[in-house]
Amino acid sequence: MTGFLTLLEKEIRRFMKVLVQTVVTPFISSFLYLLVFGVSLGASVPGKDGVSYLAFLIPGLVMMALMNNAFQNSSSSIVSSKFSGDIEDLRVVPLSENEIIWAFALGGLVRGFIVGFVTFMVGQVFHYLQVGTWLGVVHPFALLYFVVAGGLLFGLLGIFVAFWAGSFEHLSAFSSFVLLPLTYLGGVFLSIDHLSPFWQGVSKLNPLLYLINGLRYGMLGVSDVGLVESMTISFVGLVVFYLMARVSLRRGSFQRW
């Protein structure tokens, strides 16, 4: 247990050391997204079920920030350890595979949560300035569920990708060719109601759709997909990604680059 807590502490303190990069960057990017999409374009884009477009956008951005940062935290930690060579230490010290996996996944969740929260607060300010009211949380438990599921899931995905990656390029290729499209097409900016039935069907194959809509349901009470469906798919995703992380830890390389 001490070993696990130590690794978790190290993961958290690692991103705390680069807090500016961790918090300021998403602060600026969420500010820009809200300004461009929420305020400027938002006037002409319909929301969903009586919710304004700005309000619709905020939970999407929160989930996007959460997922990205959870993924970033575990994957960049592992990849930079591969680069400096201290990844070998992880194999040599008496930490079990589960301790390693959950320390990294929770580290990702914590960072994702902090950045998601910053994004939420930026969104609140925009909402207040635009609409004149603060954004409430309609279903706090659902919100919590999807925050935890999303953070862990992407922390686990980061472990999987980082252990298989053979270079920094592999990692950034995964981010830009897999993660980014899935995020953008997962209903962050638009409700799939606006798509043709064919593209709606395609969108429903994207697991990120369920996490994003789950969080949106928690915050606003609206969603493109059913709550139970979202919860189930998120949970199954969590299990699958855990198993993938586990396999990568066993089979992947601890060799330094």
Next chain:
Amino acid sequence: MTGHPIPLQIQNLRKSYGSFQAVNDLSFVVNPGEVFGLLGPNGAGKTTTISIITTLEKRTSGEVKVFGHDVTAESRQAKCKFGVVHQEVINSGFFDLEELLQFQSGYYGIRNNTKRIHELLGRLGLFEHRHKKVKQLSGGMKRRLMIAKALVHSPRLLLLDEPTAGVDLTLRENLWTFVQELRSEGIAVLLTTHYLEEAELLCDRVGILNHGKLEACGPTSKIINQFAQKKIIVETRSAGRKEIMAKTDEVLGDILVASGIDPKDLLDVHVEEGRLEDAFRKLISAPMEAKP
């Protein structure tokens, strides 16, 4: 249950990369309070052997036990008992020395290990650098940091892969003293090195590895005896300078008598003792017996 007495036991260990045999039927033990030197040319399989002990590499077959615990089947128990210093220096960038050593201790289940950490930093001459980042250290300091890191949990077996490579003479001598201190505390040390005078000085026993095979293994003096010769340079009135090669344990008088030298004829005698280096050279360069 009492602790298993043998720190390291390797039996019929094999490791192949595809069709290439990096380690070939290797067997040896390291006893408590013993410094064992694993010697061999580049690519002999030393690092591979150490990597198998530390579970960084998977063995192809054979047995590796640390204090009786199989390194893969009972890896947790085995890992708690050894510390390792890798051949390559590690460069982690975020934390200072003291933080790194605290984390390392935590991985072994030890919280607030400050006393031990300060003691190690002191003994390795790093105490005043404890708030520096790794990248601010010189190469030799990094190596000492790695040694401190390997010892935070007071292991009873220490694996040192070329700890003195690229280290200056003073520091090397300090490290020798340090290893001797560890030995006197009863810690078993497995050491690889390319400096054979170092191995001769430090190692109670050595194993000489070539192409993954153990060519010879035993007490250092015995290996020297068996494979190296001493050189006796005699100067006589009648024949001038002459070199006589002899086994290291032969008595000088007997050698002179056997060579038919009359003590009255003798001007000067100079003896060059057999060196591990000679034994090493002989073992490594010996034509390999018909191998398939």
